[in-house]
Each structure stands twice: as structure tokens, then as C-alpha cells.
Amino acid sequence: MPSSFKLNQSRAAFILVSLFALTSAASADDFTIDSAVTTENGGNTLDGSDSINVTSTGSITVTTTAGISTTGGTNKVTVSGTV
Numbered sequence: 001m002p003s004s005f006k007l008n009q010s011r012a013a014f015i016l017v018s019l020f021a022l023t024s025a026a027s028a029d030d031f032t033i034d035s036a037v038t039t040e041n042g043g044n045t046l047d048g049s050d051s052i053n054v055t056s057t058g059s060i061t062v063t064t065t066a067g068i069s070t071t072g073g074t075n076k077v078t079v080s081g082t083v
Contacts, residue, residue, distance in 0.1 A: 033058035033081070040065045048072025054081040 028049040033042045036059045046052055052068060054060060058081040060067040067083035 033060060035059075036061065038062060040067065040069055046070040046072075046075045046077075049074060051076035051078070053078045054083060056080040059083070 028051070029044070029046075030050070031042060031044040031046075031052045032055065033052065034055045034057050037043070038061055040060070040062055041052060042060060044050075044052065046069070048071070050070070050072075052075070054068075060081075060083045068077055068079075070077065
């Protein structure tokens with residue numbers, strides 16, 4: 001087999017790191033708040049490509065932080081209840 005096709009340790013490590021980065025970046029989470037909660041984001045982390053939906057029966061009430069906080073890329077926030 002030609003040496004250009006050999007999988008050495010550094011190439012294998014690069015492939016594994018690349019795959020991990022792609023799968024980590026591609027994981028989007030969807031959260032629904034359908035009852036009264038007292039923690040920011042209902043205890044969830046919105047860190048890019050995530051969504052949170054506060055339904056009409058849901059509410060987020062906090063005293064020390066924001067009710068909803070997002071970081072990272074595009075996150076979708078839908079509020080039908082109260083925050």
C-alpha cells in the first residue's frame with residue numbers, strides 16, 4: 001500500500017478530533033418549559049443551535065439571573081407563558 005494511504009498515529013488522532021468536533025457542534029437541544037420553574041432556562045443550557053419553548057402553562061421566575069439566557073450561535077426562543 002502506498003505510504004500516502006497509511007494511517008499513522010497523528011492522522012488517526014486528527015481524524016478522531018475532527019469527528020468529535022463535528023458531532024459536538026452538530027448537537028442541538030430542544031427544551032420545553034410547561035410548568036412553573038425557578039431557575040434560568042429551567043436549568044438547561046442554550047449554547048448554540050438550541051431551542052426553548054415556554055408554553056402557555058409554563059413560567060420561569062428567577063430573582064438573581066435572567067429568566068432566559070443564551071450563548072453561542074443561533075438559538076430559538078418561544079414564549080407563550082411568562083418569563
